[in-house]
Amino acid sequence: MTPIHLELTQPPAVRAALQSRWPQWLAQAGLLAGFAFTIQIGLFGPAAGNANFAVIAVWIAWWTALKLVFIPFGGRAWCGLCPIPLPGEWLQRGALLGPAGRGWTLNRRWPRRLRGAWLQVGGFALIGLFSAVILTEPRVTAWVLLGLIALAMIASVVFERRAFCRYLCPIGGFTGLYARLAPLALRVKDPAVCAAHTEKVCYTGCAGGYGCPWGNFPAAVRDNAYCGLCFECLRSCPHDNLALSLRPFGRDVVARAGARLDEAWLALLMLGSVLVYTAVFLGPWGWLKTAAYSVGSPAWLGYAAGFVLINLGLLPALFGLAVRAGQALSGSRRPLRAAFAGQARSLAPLGLAAWVAFTIAFAFVKFPLVWAVFSDPLGLGWNLLGYSAAVIWPEISASSRLAQAAVLALGMFGAARVAVRTADQTREALPVIAFCLAAALALLWLLIG
């Protein structure tokens, strides 16, 4: 059982607020309206990315908040608010609030062959290939958002539960991987109560709440990766046996059990992507930026080949060599696949630290743009919040460099700790720690060097 340190749902008012559908639903509905607004501005607003509400609100404001606040502290807290799956889910349920009514769904089970994070690996890699365009072109941003909503709707109408969130959402793969580090967790309080309870309404659903939309059996949930914090189990459980709690950071990643190969590849892709993004968006290489932006050109094909080769070839190969070397050093007889998957857990703290460090450089300097687009969301020359063109643009100062180095050091420390915990012997972890250190130093060089 996961040790619980501070139960947030102990005060009746907090429990009642989460058990009621309204607070969460209102936040979701408000965000969906904001999403519709954002898509419209993306399609019809200013053509310049840095002045379009859609680009700035999504890729600077939201993307920054996700990486700096939601994931490190709340795990999948964003997933509990995300508007993308809502239209499909409402269609599937035949109700906005429910549980009531008959939904529009074929209610198929997700194909066994497509389970795991493999499609998310592909989706995230695909976004990586087109990232320079998606992140800067408002029209493309809007179409990507619309496409995600459409995909989520199709998934909800064909399959049961939240197939989109669990298996398709490229951001969901990212979020789930790093959500394991967050202190916030929704878990059963006493598994014995669940074992004795025969109906398992947390999985099947009841009048109080839907069966887990993420397809989990809450008593079996050991980590944050696939818990979308939708609180349905909190609503359906007749024994009030679920609790939202705070625990120390990184509690879930040190577990050896349940490590999976698809998640290992996802972790490598996330780490490699942040290295490539740093080089493209923050590096001094204009030709690289141009290549990443010129989608379809021979230069872009070169960039795409490089992206795929680094993230799905070179990094996994190097990591595999490190794992193999660790086994040779320690004489461990664990199968390479299991060792690869287990040791890849150490990439989570480093990967999240890398994304935070990248975000500090990428988003902080662009933050005045957020103020500017919220002041003039339609690009009509309004000034609702008193934005001044003379605003002092933050620069990458010594203190932010220090913060980046500190975050990376923290991530490296976490990576080393997890590597040791997931290895048979300390010696086995050494090559993987060296791999992580090399990645951290490469990023530090790209960011600060």
Added chain:
Amino acid sequence: MKRETLARWTLGVLLAGAAVFPLAAYGLARRDVVEIHGRMAEAGGWTPAALTATVDQPLHLRLVADDVVHGFAVGGTDWPAIDLFPGRPVETALTFDHPGRYTFYCTRWCGLNHWRMRGVIEVTGPGAAAAPAGPPLYVQLGLDLDAPRPAPAAPLPERRPSASRGAALAVELPTLIEPRGKSPAAIWQSIRAQAANAPFNDAELWDAVAWLWRSQTTPTALAEGERLYAANCAACHGGAGGGDGVFAPELAHPAEHTQLEAGHQTQPPTAFTDPAGMLGVSPALLHGKLIRGGMGTGMPAWGPIYTDAQTWALVDYLWTFQFDYTDNP
């Protein structure tokens, strides 16, 4: 079921608000204002590029830069240029006194084809269009702007000619009906040929030519020329006139740059600091090149944009790359 109905209404109101608000705002904002989008010339330039207006009636414009920083100005007027930052639309109103065809253009070096970012405003209404000043001087003088230019017939100066040194000499200067029709080398030759100037050496006579040139202009015109040069010419010809502006490498090798249209001919920009190239040409020829543009060289035509006084001010300023006009050389 009541809860569900309430939820449906709430969602309906929220989504309708999100849908209607921007559409209504865009609809209202665009009612009586012409929105002009500026993009780099290869991406379309100004859209729309042709406008109409009526004399004495304000033309309301909303100017939007879509990609990079552009500037907006109307040729033949003294309205200050407006800087356009991407996504920060600027509203302005133009009221024309006279009918005519006005050119609006980009004032920021937004790319290699920056100067192609032009559009026209046809202004109709009562009153006479500004009367043309007659054919330009190069036409009156019968100069062929595209003829190959021979090297100056005079020996090139060994030091930089100084107007103030020239002023101190009692060189006998020719009386010219149209001094702007002659090149400095031609003037130098004519004063060298005068017996009264025999005591002066070649360099002193060049000083006298520099003085003659400075006496044809004013500090105000030179300042205006300097401003126009920095704004419109330095991108190609270089801030110091050396033909080495930021776009010069692309102009020297047009085939290597995809920004230029296929088959578009360009040449390296003229270096105004080169005495062999400058001292053999007349101000009238430079004036002609400026207003007509250099056929097949990439030099834009500035005739639709500068007033005649501005063009001459710019020509006057170009000579400062050859002659020292300061008081203490």
